[in-house]
Amino acid sequence: MEAYRLEIPDCPADAVRRLERELAVSEPLAQVLVRRGLGEAALARSFLAASELHPASAFAGIDAAVDRILEHVRRGRRITVHGDYDVDGVCATAVLVRTLRALGADVDSFLPDRAGDGYGLSESTVRALAARGTRLLLTADCAITAVRETALARQLGMEVVVSDHHAPRADGALPDVPIVHPAVCGYPCPELCATAVAYKLASAVLQASGGPQQEPEEDLDLVALATIADVVPLRGENRSLARRGLRALARTRKPGLRALMAVSRVDPGMLNERSVAFALGPRLNAAGRMHRADAGLELILTGERARAAQIAEELDRANSERRLVERQIRFAAEEQIAALGDRGAYVLAAEGWHAGVIGIVAARLAERHHRPVVMISLQNGRGKGSGRSIEGFDLLAGLSACAQQLLRYGGHRAAAGLEIEDARVQEFAAALNDHAASVMRPEDAVAVERxxxxxxxxxxxxxxxxxxxxxxxxxxxNPGVSLLVEDARFRDGRPMGDGKHVRFTVESCGARARAVAFGTGGRLPVGDGAPAEATFTLEVNEWNGVSEPRLVLRRARPAASHGGIEDAAPAAERGDAEELVLFALD
Incomplete structure (x- = not known):
């Protein structure tokens, strides 16, 4: 049982009726729009249309980056695209490599090894690329903080263009090279993922090249994959790109993505954001987490169906391995949490934890315990950590407050990575807990059901x-819609999914509806026939060619428990049933 606080925003009846009339929508949908701040008809229409798009020229300074790239293309100089090992980094690399290949450039790529190289652009990588003949280093999903490394690259005779979306350094220092970054460059949608940034840069390069192809439309499928998998906010242009990109993904001609859908048992005709979050994204991420990130890049870039099928199977096996390792680490981490007791923030560490998996475990623990969680894998006196946070706590700010205990750190409000000396882990744990206690309010530590x-x-x-x-x-x-069902009672609970879940009937105001609750151990979270305060998501369930409405339980508690903070049955942790890309930065 988990505590939660029910939050019901104001919803003026006249605003609801006005939207019903002006948009010709139902009363429940009008309620949703009003409660989400879209009570004005023009705002609601714009949101529903998901048509917000901005030109690449809205990036201040992008022309310098484009000119630098095209100069190296024209002169036939080696361009290396340096990406990252997660879905966003791999897809951003693929977009730039595909575009440069289309222009006839001498281009190769480099993806760091999670265990050997760590995140971002390193001095050792810069030296290695210079030695092998790279003349232009083009980054994707990294290097906005790499002031020293980009300076070294220039000293070694390379030019550099940085494309990234991560938070810049706290001191404001930036690489002294052309930069394409949505926040730094004043782009109207500052929350783009790295692949969307790469897509915009590729569009600008193609347009400036004067060639027949003015926009890499075929790569919108990669933009959708990364936008959803990197968990950027799905509003503004991100919402538009994700919707357009999902349509492109459903009809993609890339053999690798078709093979990935096949091993994931995703029907292209029924593909949606859940397909990416629960099936495609985890398998692409598994490449960098467990073995080699370049397997995911090769999958996207290959034009051979047979090779695509082989790589997709490799990623599917890696994902199965990842899930097993994740369960083992999670059990050990839960034991540490139980021993520590209630804290403002948890720092958990152990020898031998897989550095590619601890980020997922941290996300699940943060969701379950509603506390920021940092997981650290220790080896040879050093530790690599990955943290996930909750809505009320800025994790990057927390790490900044503990900077003297850390060797290196970076990320953003919701997710971050770090490196630390083994001997300073306990000191860091105490410092982060003290910082959390100083900035978090009591209500921040309680889950909210809105x-x-x-x-x-x-x-x-x-x-x-x-x-x-x-x-x-x-x-x-733009979370799934939460519907509070009036006068709800649960009936006829029947276990499903090897006893992990339960299907049941919801009675409300004389009507009945089918429902399912995940992760309840096959039991109803409220007594059979007892009044329940319950929220659901209403979805279209497709099974064996049949479509029907289905309620998915989010939270429930006895109807007598009103106001304040109460024990409750939470929305299911999908666990083995489905895999969610909760946050992407490790």
Missing amino acids: VDAIVRGGELGMELAEELQMLAPFGRG
Whole structure:
């Protein structure tokens, strides 16, 4: 049982009726829009249309980056695209490599090894690339903080262009090279993922080249993959790119992505954001987590179906291995949490934890315990850590407050990575816990269930389920719709999924609807027939060619528990049922 706080934002009835009338939508959908700050018809129409797009020229200074790239293309000089080992870094690298190949450039790529190289651009990599003849170092998803490393590259005779989306250094120092970065360059959508940044840069390069192809439209599938997998907020242009990109992904001609869908058992005709978050993204990430990130890059770039099928199978096996390792680490981490007791922030460390998996475990623990969690893998006197946070705590700011205990760190508010000496782990744990205690309010440590609409059982049909899809794609910044069902009672619970989950019937105001709850051990979270305060997501369930509305339980507690903080049955942790890319930076 987990504590949570029910939050029902104000929803003026006149605003709801006005949206119903002006947009010709149902009352529940109008409630959702009003409670999400979209009560004005023009704002709601814009959001539902998901049509916000901005030109690449909106990046201040992008022309300098484009000129530098095209100069090296024209002169036939070696260009190396330096990416990262997660989905966003791999896809961003692929976009730039594909574009440069299309222009006839001498281009290769480099993806760091998670265990051997660590995150980002390193001095050793710079020296190695210079020695092998790289003349232009073009980064993707890294290097906005690499002031010293980019300076070294220039000293060694390389030119550098940085494309990235991560937070710059706290002291404001930037590499003294052309930069394409949505926040640094004043782009109207500062929350783009690295692949979207690479896509915009590629578009500008193609346009300036004067060739027939003015925009890399075929790579919108990669933009959607990365936008969803990197968990950037799905609002503004990100929402538009994700929606357009999902359509492109469903009809992609890339053999690697088709093979990945096949091993993931994803039907292209039914592909949506959940397909990316639960199936495609984890398998692409598994390459860099468990073995070699360049397997994911090769998968995307190959034009051979047979080779694509081989790599996709390799990634599927790596993902299965990752899940096993994840469970083992998670059990050990839970034991440490139990021993530590309640804390403002958890720092957990052990010898031998897989550095490629601790980030996923940290995300799951942060979600379960509603505390920021940093997991550290120790080896040879040093530790590599990966942290995940909660809504009320800025993890990057927390690491900055503990900088004197760390060798290296970086990331953003929700996720970050670090390196530390073994001997300073306990000191760091105490410092981070003290910082969390000083900045977090009591309510920050309690999960919030925010209600989007209050509905009756008779409204929970296919018509509403399909209408709510107008709000998709769902994710960070645009979460799945939370429906509070009036006068709900649960009936006829039946275990499913080897006893891990339960299907049941919801009765409300004289109507009945089918529902499912994941991760409840096959039991109803509220007594059979007892009044329940329950929130659900209403979805269109596709099974064996049949479509039907289905309620998925988010949270439930006895209806007598009102206000304040109460024990509750939480939304299921999908666990083995589904794999969610919670955050991407390790």
